[in-house]
Structures are given as C-alpha cells and as structure tokens.
Amino acid sequence: MTKQHILLVEDDIPLLKGVHDLLDMAGYRVSTATDGMDGLSFLKESPSRPDLIISDIRMPNMDGYEFLEEVRKNHAWLEIPFIFMTAKGEKRDIRDGKLRGVDDYVTKPFDFQDLLISVQATLGRRATLSAVHESRMEALKRRILNVLNHEFRTPLSFIVAYADLMASSSEFEYSDDLRQYIAGILEGSERLSNLVESLLALAEMESGISYSIQDTRKTIIDSVDQILFNVIASLQKKIERQEVQVNVDVCDPVPRLECDPVYLELAMRHLIDNAIKFSPAEQGAKVEISLQREDNMLILSVTDYGRGIPQEEVERMYDTFYQVNRAEHEQQGAGAGLPIVRHVADLHGGSIIVNSAPDQGSTFIMRLPIYIE
Structure with a gap:
C-alpha cells in the first residue's frame, strides 16, 4: 500500500x-x-x-x-x-x-497523539470528500453519455435507414442524378454514424466508465470467428468500392474468449477498416486477416500493403485524435480508431503492436488471452 x-x-x-x-x-x-x-x-x-x-x-x-x-x-x-x-x-x-x-x-x-488524531481526521475527511466527488462525477459522465447516446444515435439511425431504403427501393423511378444524391446521403450518414459510435466508445473508455460497462457485458464467446466474418461483411461495400481483395485465415478450432463482444467487434472493425482505407488504390490490392492461437493467446493480425507508417508516427498513432499521414489521407476519420483498439486490448489484458515501414505496408497484431475453464 x-x-x-x-x-x-x-x-x-x-x-x-x-x-x-x-x-x-x-x-x-x-x-x-x-x-x-x-x-x-x-x-x-x-x-x-x-x-x-x-x-x-x-x-x-x-x-x-x-x-x-x-x-x-x-x-x-x-x-x-x-x-x-x-x-x-x-x-x-x-x-x-x-x-x-x-x-x-x-x-x-x-502531544504527538493530538497531532496524529488531527492528521488522521483531516486525511479521512478529504478521502470521503474525494470519494463523494468521484461518485458524482461518475454519475454525471454516465448521464451525459446516455443523453449523447440517445440524441445522436436515434436521429442518425433514421437517416441511415431511410437513405438505405430509398437507395435499394425498386418502387420508385429515380433519375441518375437523384440516385447519386441518395447514395451520397447514405454514404455520408453511415460515415457519420460510425464516427459517433467511435467517439462515444472512446469517451466511455477515456472516462473510465468502460470498466463498469464491460463488467455488465462481458461474456464467454464461443464464435470469435463469426464476429470477425460479420465485421468483414459489414464493410463489404467499402471493400468493393476500394477494389480490395480480403484474404482470411482462421485457425480450427477457434479458442473461446471472455470479453465484451461490443468492444471486441469495434476493435476488429477499426483494424480492418484502417487496412482497407490505407491499401493502395490499384488493382490487386490485398488485405490479409489472420486469427490464430499462440499458447494461451488469440492473435488477430491485419495486414495491408499500403504506404506504411513512418517510425516517428508509430510512437504517436495511439494518441487520441492523432491522424497518420493526414496530408495523404483526407478521408481517414477522426483519429479515434487506434486509441479504441489500444483501450480494448488493455481492458481485456491483451496488447496491440504494429510492424510497419514506409512503402512496405503495416501489420497490426492484437493479442487477447483465451478463456480457460
């Protein structure tokens, strides 16, 4: 102590x-x-x-x-x-x-005993006040996040849903220009929705609330590979737009994890989305994803063959809102993805490392402890 x-x-x-x-x-x-x-x-x-x-x-x-x-x-x-x-x-x-x-x-x-009593009483009062203050701040953070969750997510979900309905509907005949406008609304609203999800998750993590949230959602996951495939499927439009070939290698059997499935999916999404985003804009671009067991750890590695990350930026890329190669990638997002991945790894007793060099691509490796009964 x-x-x-x-x-x-x-x-x-x-x-x-x-x-x-x-x-x-x-x-x-x-x-x-x-x-x-x-x-x-x-x-x-x-x-x-x-x-x-x-x-x-x-x-x-x-x-x-x-x-x-x-x-x-x-x-x-x-x-x-x-x-x-x-x-x-x-x-x-x-x-x-x-x-x-x-x-x-x-x-x-x-008398020294009088001084000691004064010291103990003063420190005790301050500790009580600090505990009350922290409890109130924790409650305030939760209320703010609950409001943000509702006020941001609800209207965005309507925009995304209706834009998707209009884009996929065969009941109406749209001009080419109007279809392009609808596609733009859908793409922009989906991007904004993902950004809001990321920022809210990052706020939970950096405020410390994520520890209590994780305790309520933590469960034994038997099908980590299914979460991975669901994430890839949700990014299919972006994969097709970028013309990226995604190769997946999954061990058999896939070990179980005890973790928060929401945070795990979010970390996977950011790693794969980044790899797609930073892949070269040329035919034959590849992203390689591997899910393997190594001793008592489950290893998720995601590799792209893009421009790579300069060493001086590797040190800073987990900083909140820091954006790698911002001048070359104007659409890369808010810089919340890698900090979220780092927080998710830390929350579950794991780690995240990157192997990268300029013009040689990058491999992000997330290690998570497997569940052992």
Missing part, C-alpha cells in the same frame, strides 16, 4: 526533525521545508502533490499565511488539506487561518 505523503513546513529545526520522525514512525512519507518559500519550491519541483501540508505560522521569508495563500492560488494544489501549528492561546491566528480556509489546528507545545 502506498504511504500517504505529508509536507511538513517548520523553521524550528529540532521540532521539524522530531515531528518528521514521529510521523515517519506512524507510517507516513514525510517531506520537509524550513519556511513558506522552501515549501513552495518543493511543491513546484515535486512530481506528485502531497496528501497533506502541516505548516507553522510564524516563519521567516514567508510565513504560514502567505504560504497558504500561494498554495490556494494554484489549481493543482487547491484541494491539498492544510493543518496549522500555532502557539497556544493565539486565538487571532486560529481565526485568521479559518478565514483563509485552513482545515485544522494543533497548538504548540502539543
């Missing part, structure tokens, strides 16, 4: 050392500073903020009040609880500190 971190600010060196040692013996990690300026320097240079600050009031260079005010000015430190140490009977100090938002006081000379 990680020790809670306390910053102790006191100009009386013997007292500083004594309190440090006592807090250390009580199981806390303690950093020290000899005045407010020294404390500010520590906060600016420290890679992580402390869980609590204990500070004297009367100090040279920068006293406790000034130190508290400077800490409260910085949004990154705003929620760090603060305990003042003050001489016994200095009621004005206590009143002034409360006006500035200090969390608690201990009066000197103090």
